[in-house]
Amino acid sequence: MAHIIWDWNGTLFDDLHIVVESVSACVAPFGRDPISEEDYRDHYTRPVSVFYESLMGRAITQDEWASIDGIFHETYRSLMYDANLAADADTAIRLLADEDGTQSILSMWWHSELVPFTAGFGMHDVMKRIDGNREDAGALKADQMRAHVERLVTNHGVAVADIVAVGDTFDDAAAARSAGIPIVLYDGGSHHRHELERVGVPVVSTLTEAVGMTSTLV
Numbered sequence: 364m365a366h367i368i369w370d371w372n373g374t375l376f377d378d379l380h381i382v383v384e385s386v387s388a389c390v391a392p393f394g395r396d397p398i399s400e401e402d403y404r405d406h407y408t409r410p411v412s413v414f415y416e417s418l419m420g421r422a423i424t425q426d427e428w429a430s431i432d433g434i435f436h437e438t439y440r441s442l443m444y445d446a447n448l449a450a451d452a453d454t455a456i457r458l459l460a461d462e463d464g465t466q467s468i469l470s471m472w473w474h475s476e477l478v479p480f481t482a483g484f485g486m487h488d489v490m491k492r493i494d495g496n497r498e499d500a501g502a503l504k505a506d507q508m509r510a511h512v513e514r515l516v517t518n519h520g521v522a523v524a525d526i527v528a529v530g531d532t533f534d535d536a537a538a539a540r541s542a543g544i545p546i547v548l549y550d551g552g553s554h555h556r557h558e559l560e561r562v563g564v565p566v567v568s569t570l571t572e573a574v575g576m577t578s579t580l581v
């Protein structure tokens with residue numbers, strides 16, 4: 364019986380357009396034109412400061428970074444109620460539940476904001492756990508993935524061998540690898556599909572497809 368650990372931003376939550384708008388607000392004071400989704404995917408990398416340096420083609424000072432970080436979060440929070448779940452998120456979640464699979468959410472968005480926000484989409488009724496970032500902005504998803512898997516096993520009786528992650532970034536893939544679980548990458552988020560395909564794990568275009576694939580991975 365499969366258990367899926369869903370990523371939130373760029374996976375269950377279709378927020379790329381508001382992320383792009385928020386990044387555009389951050390680079391506007393530097394005289395840069397608004398970016399497109401294509402620009403975003405061309406430059407996307409972590410850590411996020413390197414992403415902005417790549418976008419602007421120059422180094423960023425600490426003061427500039429603090430201002431960018433502030434503008435991003437302020438803009439994102441003002442737009443996040445305009446974004447919705449991925450087109451087939453509800454279908455995919457129901458499909459897994461109908462197959463007696465279980466599921467949870469692990470996100471690097473702040474835990475205190477993620478929990479009430481996901482509740483607004485009815486996630487608390489179907490997810491065994493919803494974990495966001497309770498540490499600082501520099502926290503690593505790999506550490507949080509290992510802790511999430513540990514809690515699923517210890518507190519919810521999930522077997523590690525049944526767990527598959529679904530996410531949209533290289534970071535998600537590295538986190539899953541570090542926790543010793545397989546991952547399916549979804550191309551609706553931060554990376555170009557051809558880049559995801561280089562990771563060497565299954566890549567899908569819909570979340571329903573990701574659910575269908577889990578049975579071949581566990």
Ligand SMILES: [Mg+2]
Binds near residue numbers: 370372374
């Ligand atoms: Mg994501």
